[in-house]
Amino acid sequence: MWLPLLGLILGLALGLLTDIQIPAVYENYLSIAVLAALDTLFGGIRAHLQQVYDDKVFVSGFFFNIALAAGLAFLGVHLGVDLYLAAIFAFGVRLFQNIAVIRRILITKWEDRHKNGMKNQ
Amino acid sequence: MNKKIIARITIVSFIIGLMIAIQYNTVQKPTERDTRDIWEVRQELSEEKKRQSELLSEILTLSEDVKEYESSNSKNQGQVLQNTLEELKREAGLSPVSGPGLTLNIRPSMELIEFGYQVEPITPELLIRLVNEIFRFNGLYMEINGQRIVHTTAIRDINGDTTVNSIPINDTEVEIKVITESFEMAEKLYSYLYASGFQDDFYIDNLDLVINKAQDKITITKFDGELVNSYLVEENKGD
Numbered sequence A: 001m002w003l004p005l006l007g008l009i010l011g012l013a014l015g016l017l018t019d020i021q022i023p024a025v026y027e028n029y030l031s032i033a034v035l036a037a038l039d040t041l042f043g044g045i046r047a048h049l050q051q052v053y054d055d056k057v058f059v060s061g062f063f064f065n066i067a068l069a070a071g072l073a074f075l076g077v078h079l080g081v082d083l084y085l086a087a088i089f090a091f092g093v094r095l096f097q098n099i100a101v102i103r104r105i106l107i108t109k110w111e112d113r114h115k116n117g118m119k120n121q
Numbered sequence B: 001m002n003k004k005i006i007a008r009i010t011i012v013s014f015i016i017g018l019m020i021a022i023q024y025n026t027v028q029k030p031t032e033r034d035t036r037d038i039w040e041v042r043q044e045l046s047e048e049k050k051r052q053s054e055l056l057s058e059i060l061t062l063s064e065d066v067k068e069y070e071s072s073n074s075k076n077q078g079q080v081l082q083n084t085l086e087e088l089k090r091e092a093g094l095s096p097v098s099g100p101g102l103t104l105n106i107r108p109s110m111e112l113i114e115f116g117y118q119v120e121p122i123t124p125e126l127l128i129r130l131v132n133e134i135f136r137f138n139g140l141y142m143e144i145n146g147q148r149i150v151h152t153t154a155i156r157d158i159n160g161d162t163t164v165n166s167i168p169i170n171d172t173e174v175e176i177k178v179i180t181e182s183f184e185m186a187e188k189l190y191s192y193l194y195a196s197g198f199q200d201d202f203y204i205d206n207l208d209l210v211i212n213k214a215q216d217k218i219t220i221t222k223f224d225g226e227l228v229n230s231y232l233v234e235e236n237k238g239d
Helices: A003-018 A024-049 A055-079 A084-120 B003-028 B038-071 B074-092 B110-115 B124-136 B183-195 B198-204
Strands: B097-108 B139-144 B155-158 B161-164 B174-180 B207-211 B215-220
Touching: A003 B003, A024 A055, A024 A084, A024 B003, A055 A084, A055 B003, B038 B074, B097 B139, B097 B183, B124 B139, B124 B155, B124 B161, B124 B174, B124 B183, B124 B198, B139 B215, B174 B183, B174 B215, B183 B207, B198 B207
Parallel strands: none
Antiparallel strands: B097 B174, B097 B207, B097 B215, B139 B174, B155 B161
16 A cells, blocks of 8 residues: 555655756656556555556556646647647646545545444443 | 566656656756857957966966976075075065055045045955955956955954955055066056056945056065964974
8 A cells, every 4th residue: 555655766866866867858748748647646545545556557647647738738838829728728627626526435435444344332 | 567567667757767867857958059259259268368378378377486496505595495485475464575566545535525524444355356356357466555455354344344364454544565476467456557447436335546667676564463274284204
């Protein structure tokens, strides 16, 4: 259960300690990629809680979303339209929705457990 | 939870962590952009070259010293050592120096006297700027109203009086003596000071800065107090 958190911390530590920097031009792409990755992660957790998790969907979604978001931003830069805003908006909304669903599922589970515990007593 | 799912999520969160950290690094520490144009770069290059030539001339002087030490016999070595000591004393300000240079005078401006304003002392800031500028422009030794400027000299305000080496300087007449390497340098310094905005800066404070022509020989007194050495300690060599 704590392994994903450990992975996150490990990634953060590695990134901060190695002091890797990317050119400022690509900052936008990375921020969108982070957002896309977060969206996929929470989508995966939600799918798992709803028992509809599919490995292929999760992994392909992770890479595809990142590529799509970066591609959209790239296209936006070349067309002179801030298309990355569309990606930020879409991922932002989905992130909130996913987190809301996860929260509801967890609350329902917790309530069920609580009720069962009362019954058993 | 299925082990496979956990592994997948862990890998994804690791990648997310890495991306966030990289993004953080990039946003927090933007590499400073080099916005200098070709002239600024050239100017910096010329400054560095100047420094290089200064260092080279210093190396030359020191290697001459070394040669002198090596070539002289044991009797003469004492003399050479004495010479070096004298040289060091002169540089530190412990012995009087004379050489080509120029003098500056600071007086209250005529307007101030005519209108009967109160004479204000020279502000330390202005004096420090002048001194720094002169040292920056090849001034070797300097004295303000008989006070030799050494490396510990403080020009500051004490109870409303501008002091040099903790001794108040005269309000109405200040004389600054500067010694340079050569007469040509003194002339250059004269031209430089004349062209710089110092006279205007002094005039704002109702002071006249008189820059006198370069002279062949100017004598500067030695430092009046005792130099305190807080950090240098004599090494005991044991032989």
